[in-house]
Amino acid sequence: MRNIKLTIEYDGKRYLGWQRLGDSEKTIQEKVEGVIKLLTGEEIEVVGSGRTDAGTHARGQVANFKTAHQMSLPEMQQFFNRYLPQDIVVNKIEEVPERFHARYHAKGKQYSYYVWNNAIPSVFARNTSFHCPQPLDLEKMQQAAEKLIGTHDFIGFSALKKSKKSTVRTIDEITITPEGDLLRFTFKGNGFLHKMVRILTGTLIAIGDGTLPPEVIDQVLAEKVRQAAGETVPSHGLFLDEVYY
Template identity: 70%
Template sequence: MRNIKLTIEYDGKRYLGWQRLGDSDNTIQGKIEGVLSQMTGETIEIIGSGRTDAGAHAKGQVANFKTMSPLDLAKMREFLNRYLPKDIVIKEVEEASERFHARYNGTGKQYSYYVWNHAVPSAFERNYSFHYPQKLDKEKMDEACRKLIGTHDFLGFSSLKKTKKSTVRIIKELSIEQTGSLLHFRFVGNGFLYNMVRIITGTIIEIGAGKLPLEVIDQVLETKIRQQAGETVPSHGLFLDEVYYRE
């Protein structure tokens, strides 16, 4: 039995997210499993590094699957990219160790969120960034980023209800780069809770707009109350850039 690792890029705007759904095949996982099953003649189930929301994108999603197929890796990639929709691309196909698991072996992830900060929307950025027309204070937003770096309980910055699992995560990098009107929020951490990137981004934007005080960061980290944080920004500005694994 072979264990095959895939690195995947996709434009998520037409799909209901990563995870296969019982009442719809319009998911990234569902589309890839369909083509893999056709290619191998087996019923293939793939394991992703994690879910992405409906409308969110990926430049470096990782998944793995088991197969008895003798097909070589280059032909697998060629077949997949020929028969998958053009907005889903398999960048790499690799032979993995028998015990490799795309989700459980991950040590961290990098996400990006893009904001178009201009009074006038962009015809070109509209599917890949959140349009926020109000002027933003970049210095305040940078200060908010610095408060969030480190090890914290991020329950208040997630859409999770009460859970027995730990909600402590480590944010190793949180920065904002500005190129003209486009703001690029970069998150690097050992893991992220449900909607954590989108809620943190929304909170930082509201701090930059003067709608929330800078102290709200410390407050939410202490109280863990979701309602005290900012809005959840839309999914179409979110990208999963990379999944990290030990060598």
């Protein structure tokens, strides 16, 4: 039995996220599994490194599946990219040890969130960034971001109300980089809770435009109250850049 690892890029605009849903075919997992069935004739479940929300994009989503099919890897990659929709591409394909698991073996992830920071909206960036017309104080946002570095209970920066599992995560790095009128917020850590990156970004934006004080970071981490943090910014500005193993 072969264990095949895929690195997948997708434009999430048309999809309801990564995870297969019982009542819809509009998920990335559903599309990938459909091509695998066409390729192998088998009903095979693809394991993703984690969920991405509806509308979220990926440059480096990782998944794996097991098959007895003997097609070569180059032929398999060509098959995927021939039959997948044009907004989903397999960028890399590898044969990995049988025990490899895309989700359980992931040690960390990097996400980027893009903000179009100009009074005038962009036609071309509208599907891949959040439009924020107000001026943003970059220095103030970077100083606030430093407060998030390290190991904390991030439940106040998530969409979770309660969780039986640990909500402690470690953020190794946050950078905010101007790219013309785009601001790129990059988050690197060992894992992220549901909507955590979008809420962190919304909070940093609110600090940058003066709506919230930088001290709100300390308050939310200490009190674990979601309502004190900033808004959840829309999913279409979010990219899963890379999964680390």
